[in-house]
Amino acid sequence: MAAKTIISRPIYGTLSPQPGKHHLFIADAEGALAITDMAGKAPPGFFDGAEIDFIPGSEGKHIAALEALKPAQLHIAPSFASLLPRLKQTLANAHMGLRLYLAGTEGLIGQAMQAALEAGMDHTSIQTEHRGSLARRMQCVHCKGITENVTTQPALCSHCGLLLLVRDHYSRRLAAFQGVCINAEDRSEIPPMEEAFP
Amino acid sequence: MSTGTTKLDVVVSDVVPVNHLVTRFHFRRRDGGLLPTFSGGAHVVVEMRDSDRTRLNPYSLMGSPLDTREYTISVRRDDVGRGGSLFMHRQVKPGLEMVISYPVNLFSLDLRAKKHLMLAGGIGITPFMAQTSQLAGAGGNFELHYTCRTASLGTYADVLRQRYGNRVRLYHDDREERIDLDRLLSSQPLGTHLYVCGPAGMINWVRDRAAALGWPSETVHFEHFAAPQPGAPFDVTLALSGKTIRVGEQQSLLEAMEAAGVDPPYLCRGGVCGQCETNVISSDGKFIHNDHWLSEEDHRSGCKIMPCVSRFEGKSLVLER
Ligand code: FES
Numbered sequence: 001m002a003a004k005t006i007i008s009r010p011i012y013g014t015l016s017p018q019p020g021k022h023h024l025f026i027a028d029a030e031g032a033l034a035i036t037d038m039a040g041k042a043p044p045g046f047f048d049g050a051e052i053d054f055i056p057g058s059e060g061k062h063i064a065a066l067e068a069l070k071p072a073q074l075h076i077a078p079s080f081a082s083l084l085p086r087l088k089q090t091l092a093n094a095h096m097g098l099r100l101y102l103a104g105t106e107g108l109i110g111q112a113m114q115a116a117l118e119a120g121m122d123h124t125s126i127q128t129e130h131r132g133s134l135a136r137r138m139q140c141v142h143c144k145g146i147t148e149n150v151t152t153q154p155a156l157c158s159h160c161g162l163l164l165l166v167r168d169h170y171s172r173r174l175a176a177f178q179g180v181c182i183n184a185e186d187r188s189e190i191p192p193m194e195e196a197f198p
Numbered sequence: 199m200s201t202g203t204t205k206l207d208v209v210v211s212d213v214v215p216v217n218h219l220v221t222r223f224h225f226r227r228r229d230g231g232l233l234p235t236f237s238g239g240a241h242v243v244v245e246m247r248d249s250d251r252t253r254l255n256p257y258s259l260m261g262s263p264l265d266t267r268e269y270t271i272s273v274r275r276d277d278v279g280r281g282g283s284l285f286m287h288r289q290v291k292p293g294l295e296m297v298i299s300y301p302v303n304l305f306s307l308d309l310r311a312k313k314h315l316m317l318a319g320g321i322g323i324t325p326f327m328a329q330t331s332q333l334a335g336a337g338g339n340f341e342l343h344y345t346c347r348t349a350s351l352g353t354y355a356d357v358l359r360q361r362y363g364n365r366v367r368l369y370h371d372d373r374e375e376r377i378d379l380d381r382l383l384s385s386q387p388l389g390t391h392l393y394v395c396g397p398a399g400m401i402n403w404v405r406d407r408a409a410a411l412g413w414p415s416e417t418v419h420f421e422h423f424a425a426p427q428p429g430a431p432f433d434v435t436l437a438l439s440g441k442t443i444r445v446g447e448q449q450s451l452l453e454a455m456e457a458a459g460v461d462p463p464y465l466c467r468g469g470v471c472g473q474c475e476t477n478v479i480s481s482d483g484k485f486i487h488n489d490h491w492l493s494e495e496d497h498r499s500g501c502k503i504m505p506c507v508s509r510f511e512g513k514s515l516v517l518e519r
Pocket of ligand 1: 225
């Protein structure tokens with residue numbers, strides 16, 4: 001789990017079974033392991049009312065482990081973008097009592113959280129657990145473009161090409177970290193690019 | 199000076215009987231100016247000069263927050279209570295000059311909610327009078343379920359029905375009408391916040407069912423003004439002022455401190471806000487914790503007490519303040 005540095009930096013926890021009958025899990029890659037770990041603490045029948053939406057990624061791992069939990073529904077999606085319409089639909093039709101669990105990368109957690117907030121859920125009532133890559137979703141404060149899966153510091157904006165310092169300043173509305181030009185005074189100054197968010 | 203208890207000098211501008219238990223009181227500023235703005239769910243503490251003692255009771259503001267020319271409260275007469283409501287009913291007449299606190303809101307609406315579901319029991323309707331006015335003015339989405347003993351005790355039920363039509367549902371105990379709570383709670387759209395005000399039993403029932411049905415606690419709001427419970431008199435020493443005082447049978451610890459010239463902080467006087475919390479320095483006896491503020495662990499430890507509602511039985515008690 002990433003250390004808390006500034007107030008807007010999200011803090012993630014450990015998934016734990018919440019009371020209620022309807023449970024929705026959104027996970028990517030190693031986020032599946034957060035779900036299987038939590039399953040050990042869940043009361044019998046917990047997954048009877050559960051839907052798991054899973055984005056396995058290129059390696060396609062962990063699907064069998066989720067199947068073994070026998071959730072009411074297991075939906076496999078190639079990317080978050082392809083999952084989003086379904087998620088929005090589910091949330092729009094949902095009733096109070098639906099519990100949401102997000103597990104995996106920060107980008108996934110942030111974007112799923114954003115959809116849930118739009119649907120009226122309170123961020124404090126959503127369970128999150130960070131697993132896997134620390135890659136960040138970054139917004140360039142200059143051109144406003146979003147770059148996914150940023151792993152380096154500084155990072156290149158994929159839209160305007162500026163070299164950006166990836167800040168810990170996080171926007172819940174955008175589900176993204178802010179990237180600010182690192183060499184605004186003198187563009188010829190190019191600090192070394194290092195892997196910072198493996 | 200007590201936190202949040204800045205005073206307002208007011209005059210009683212009207213006293214209106216509502217039904218055989220409830221009377222409404224209107225207050226205006228003595229200098230004719232506007233009263234401070236408040237939000238739906240706020241209460242004021244009314245000071246009652248009852249011969250040699252001062253009673254301080256909290257009452258929810260029930261007027262529209264959009265109109266600050268006057269404040270209105272409704273008081274349900276309690277013939278076996280400690281006398282505050284009887285004082286209001288018997289002694290308070292139009293023209294009487296009174297002192298009330300600035301409004302404090304411990305039961306405010308969460309305006310991020312997509313929908314507000316309100317449950318009122320009996321006189322617990324008063325904060326919802328202001329909240330519904332506030333929401334209706336802003337085009338807010340709300341639904342109010344109101345249970346009362348009989349139609350004649352359905353205080354303001356007619357006003358609410360007239361204002362909001364089917365957004366208000368009434369349930370009468372004498373006709374054995376009961377809220378189908380599980381169904382109601384399970385059918386609310388995501389983003390609904392729940393508000394409940396009424397007797398303790400109702401609040402506990404609603405909170406328990408909501409939790410069991412998966413409502414996050416952040417979406418469940420409740421207000422319960424527990425009147426201080428009477429009990430056996432006891433003595434207490436206040437370490438900071440070095441005073442030893444006696445808490446009478448009908449008096450709360452907070453009231454006894456005030457009578458002794460100590461000025462402890464308070465906001466709710468009902469064991470919910472946490473403002474009056476004080477540390478126990480030593481004790482030999484048993485605490486009767488009536489508050490909803492301290493955790494069970496705090497209660498068991500005997501290290502803290504809420505003087506507005508809690509009591510003590512035993513040989514000796516020393517408090518910090
Ligand atoms: S005054 Fe609010 S808890 Fe005592």
